[in-house]
Amino acid sequence: MIGVLLINLGTPDAPDAASVRRYLKEFLSDRRVVEIPQIIWQPILRGAVLTTRPAKSAEAYKLVWREDGSPLAAITRAQAMALKNAFGPGVLVDYAMRYGRPAIADGIAALMEKGCDRILLAPLYPQYCAATTATANDAAFTALAAMRAQPAIRTLPPYYADPVYIDALAASIREGLAALDFEPDALLASFHGMPERTRKLGDPYHDHCRETARLLEEALGRPIMTVFQSRFGRAKWLEPATDTTLAELPKRGVRSVALVCPGFSADCIETLEEIAIRGRETFLEAGGTAFAYIPCLNDSADGNEMLRVILARELAGWLPAT
Incomplete structure (x- = not known):
């Protein structure tokens, strides 16, 4: 067996x-x-x-x-x-x-x-x-x-770079964007953050995240802004930070956003509460007009x-x- x-x-x-x-x-x-x-x-x-x-x-x-x-x-x-x-x-x-x-x-x-x-x-x-x-x-x-x-x-x-994974993500994002009643000014990919120190010690995580985002850009034919969430403690973490970016985007003329979390295979507290709820609040309170969270692949077909x-x-x- x-x-x-x-x-x-x-x-x-x-x-x-x-x-x-x-x-x-x-x-x-x-x-x-x-x-x-x-x-x-x-x-x-x-x-x-x-x-x-x-x-x-x-x-x-x-x-x-x-x-x-x-x-x-x-x-x-x-x-x-x-x-x-x-x-x-x-x-x-x-x-x-x-x-x-x-x-x-x-x-x-x-x-x-x-x-x-x-x-x-x-x-x-x-x-x-x-x-x-x-x-x-x-x-x-x-x-x-x-x-x-x-x-x-x-x-x-x-x-992270497997064509089957990238194709499934891209299809999910296209479907999510098509269901919106607005055209987002920006598409963000939020990955779980890690202390910057781990990158310097040789952890490939940051490079893997960047490569996933790059391949998604190619598959979708549109730019993607890569950000990192869930900071904890006083150490310097990977940047740019998701929460800081969402607070700053309206000041830069970005009034509507769609956000995906390609580093998560299933939705969880970090995506549903931190992003879909608190991230939305941060963006709208900063002057944004429309926010959408596109779910993870989860147990979709x-x-x-x-x-x-x-x-x-x-x-x-x-x-x-x-």
């Missing part, structure tokens, strides 16, 4: 302060996420951060929470269900979260219990970053390190087909020849 484990970032179990605190403690304790010496960072985390931030974040989660739970978890679950029979008999597809539940270790164990002796780990991050792709693989390898009998493992490479193609490519040699 072959297993495919879709992996995404993670989410609290519920939109309340206690659940968010547990989630943030795990997330922000990851040394790939916060690269400050733990002897310095842990007192800050357990003090100011986990004392004040959970309640505020819980209110943000409440704004986007769905009947079937967190958007990120619900969409990733739907993606796994859509791919359930995509690779023929003998291939099981499941999903896991790097932080929170279902955990990666539990996902691997469940696939093995069902007879999977070969597993493709598929972190759903188009652009590689040590704080996302690498830490997902780290968690899997840590689980494997405790096993005497291990399955054969493959990992999904970043797909084009998005699921894109995942099927790139996953099937990595399964080559394991699947029976056709």
Whole structure:
């Protein structure tokens, strides 16, 4: 049997302060996420951060929470269900979260219990970053390190420039723009930010984001403004910042914008609350007249087909020849 484990970032179990605190403690304790010496960072985390931030974040989660739970978890679950029979008999597809539940270790164990002796780990991050792709693989390898009998493992490479991914994104954006009742003066691609220091240390994330935006420009035949969101802490982050840019654009004569988030495989608090809600407020309060957020690929037909193609490519040699 072959297993495919879709992996995404993670989410609290519920939109309340206690659940968010547990989630943030795990997330922000990851040394790939916060690269400050733990002897310095842990007192800050357990003090100011986990004392004040959970309640505020819980209110943000409440704004986007769905009947079937967190958007990120619900969409990733739907993606796994859509791919359930995509690779023929003998291939099981499941999903896991790097932080929170279902955990990666539990996902691997469940696939093995069902007879999977070969597993493709598929972190759903188009652009590689040590704080996302690498830490997902780290968690899997840590689980494997405790096993005497291990399955054969493959990992999904970043797909930031894959033509199948670019084509699916471009089609989604065209559809989103065609549905608007206005023509945006500017199209923005907002990627999750990272500290500038990570770029200097050799992380390719920034270059991957820029290349995705460049290829989207070519596919759409129109300029795209690349920005970076979700700054945290006092360190210098990748620029230009999404929130600052949205506040400045009306002053430069840009009165209407459409915004996409090509670095996210599924809509989540960073896209639905930070961009679609707070980003809209920032832009309109600064003098903008029209704002549109175009959703991620999510579990759309084009998005699921894109995942099927790139996953099937990595399964080559394991699947029976056709």
